[in-house]
Amino acid sequence: MPSYYYKGQFRHEPSAFDPRSIMMTARRLMTSRKGIIYLFGGFFFCWFYVLVRMTFSSTTSPYVLPPLPPIEYSKMWPPNLDTLLCRPKIYVYPDPPAIQAVYERVPPVNTPYISERILLEQLRDPHSSAYKNYVTLEPEEADFFYIPFLGARYLNHCWFILGEKGDCDVDEQYVLPMMQHIQQKLPYWNRTFGQDHLMAHPMDRTSHYYQSREVMENATFLTTVGDLRPVSSSIVGSRRYKNIVIPSATALLDLVKADPLQYLTHEGHPRHKKRDVFVLFGGRYSDVQPDDVYSAGIRSLFSSLEKQPGYVIGPGWETDKYMKLLSRARYGLAPMGHTLDTTRIWEYIAFGVVPVIIADGIIEPFEDDFDWKSISVRIRRKDAHKIDAILRAIPDEEYQAKRRRVWEYGRRVLLTRDSWHLIVRDLCRRGRLEGKRTIDRNNHANLTLPYVSIHT
Numbered sequence: 001m002p003s004y005y006y007k008g009q010f011r012h013e014p015s016a017f018d019p020r021s022i023m024m025t026a027r028r029l030m031t032s033r034k035g036i037i038y039l040f041g042g043f044f045f046c047w048f049y050v051l052v053r054m055t056f057s058s059t060t061s062p063y064v065l066p067p068l069p070p071i072e073y074s075k076m077w078p079p080n081l082d083t084l085l086c087r088p089k090i091y092v093y094p095d096p097p098a099i100q101a102v103y104e105r106v107p108p109v110n111t112p113y114i115s116e117r118i119l120l121e122q123l124r125d126p127h128s129s130a131y132k133n134y135v136t137l138e139p140e141e142a143d144f145f146y147i148p149f150l151g152a153r154y155l156n157h158c159w160f161i162l163g164e165k166g167d168c169d170v171d172e173q174y175v176l177p178m179m180q181h182i183q184q185k186l187p188y189w190n191r192t193f194g195q196d197h198l199m200a201h202p203m204d205r206t207s208h209y210y211q212s213r214e215v216m217e218n219a220t221f222l223t224t225v226g227d228l229r230p231v232s233s234s235i236v237g238s239r240r241y242k243n244i245v246i247p248s249a250t251a252l253l254d255l256v257k258a259d260p261l262q263y264l265t266h267e268g269h270p271r272h273k274k275r276d277v278f279v280l281f282g283g284r285y286s287d288v289q290p291d292d293v294y295s296a297g298i299r300s301l302f303s304s305l306e307k308q309p310g311y312v313i314g315p316g317w318e319t320d321k322y323m324k325l326l327s328r329a330r331y332g333l334a335p336m337g338h339t340l341d342t343t344r345i346w347e348y349i350a351f352g353v354v355p356v357i358i359a360d361g362i363i364e365p366f367e368d369d370f371d372w373k374s375i376s377v378r379i380r381r382k383d384a385h386k387i388d389a390i391l392r393a394i395p396d397e398e399y400q401a402k403r404r405r406v407w408e409y410g411r412r413v414l415l416t417r418d419s420w421h422l423i424v425r426d427l428c429r430r431g432r433l434e435g436k437r438t439i440d441r442n443n444h445a446n447l448t449l450p451y452v453s454i455h456t
């Protein structure tokens, strides 16, 4: 009870907390009519307030339930990539004699379109785990046939070394000699009309560089472009259920053969600094207008983002500088360009950068088996102007989880890591395999053996 000193004596100050005065007030209220009205009014107000809060409340703290118990490995998605779905045998055709003669005139060219060469080399290298796991030298026991088609090598040599334009007579000189040898001299294509044949088409327009593409259309293509947009099949030859989307090669990773561990620790952290670049992008953007067809105008937004704190956006950097920036970046922008795919995404993944994919309708490689959502951020074109707000709203905990996933899991997709293993999983998921001798899902004794990484 508060008291104060007044003119030499203590006096008691009656307070609201004085139980006697409260009792008196209550009694006065209960007996007067006005008091009762106030009382009921008060109750009604409280009740109404609670009702409104319960209906419109956005500030109630979230109610977190206890987690569900774990389930069996075999019933989970994403699946355990270390077990096989099936173990098909792949026969790799030798280069037809006419094609060997072409290669003498057409040496390999160093362009980013060499995923066709990398995949073929893996199948032909007896030390690679792709070879050890899947290759057979006996065509009669093969489930799949690999056509050693290197169309990009022929065209890139013509375009970039000889400086010619157009089709470079590729059909007469390369496609037809290759396909005619396989279709007319050997019996395997005709047995299924090419349904069990595979070949790589690593450039943007897949088989659409070739007038005579009809002869190969029955084969399954390994392509670097996956596109769900309805127009895409006529423009880039994207065939959702016929092609298998693979990662593309990149100049930095596959030509320069940059080693991320030069800049990163084994845990994927920068060796020297912290990841202090919030968002990184190197490439074409400064001349792009919002209504351009190129990148659907998305890259026009980057000219304004460029000035924001934490953003490093530029036309590109020399190798060493770019590697340093990659090792310092948290997020990397991967907007569409001429097509939906961008080779940057593979560089981001190799350096532990979380890719921000802005390409509506893109099909990333191995989506049936690989959990892209956990390693990337996808932003729709219609939300692309809010990139900064979207990325800054991601809690640090969530960013860290994605970064760790990129490093520990995402890197398995890279072309020189487990690509063949993942291609084979896609093949196993296709129909019409049950007749195949070595694909017997129920009776294959060795499917649960942990497979050995494809890395050679």
Ligand SMILES: *[C@@H]1O[C@H](CO)[C@@H](O)[C@H](O)[C@H]1NC(C)=O
Binding pocket: 183, 184, 185, 186, 187, 190
């Ligand atoms: C496969 O079929 C085509 C078209 O019917 C035919 O021209 C070709 O000779 C056949 N190939 C073989 C090896 O019989």
Ligand SMILES: *[C@@H]1O[C@H](CO)[C@@H](O)[C@H](O)[C@H]1NC(C)=O
Binding pocket: 193, 194, 214, 215, 216, 218
């Ligand atoms: C492609 O398959 C169809 C049947 O599905 C067949 O009629 C056609 O001849 C095949 N083309 C080639 C080049 O084998």
Ligand SMILES: *[C@@H]1O[C@H](CO)[C@@H](O)[C@H](O)[C@H]1NC(C)=O
Binding pocket: 445, 446
């Ligand atoms: C399974 O793999 C083991 C070890 O590679 C091998 O010894 C065994 O013969 C295989 N079994 C079958 C049924 O292929």
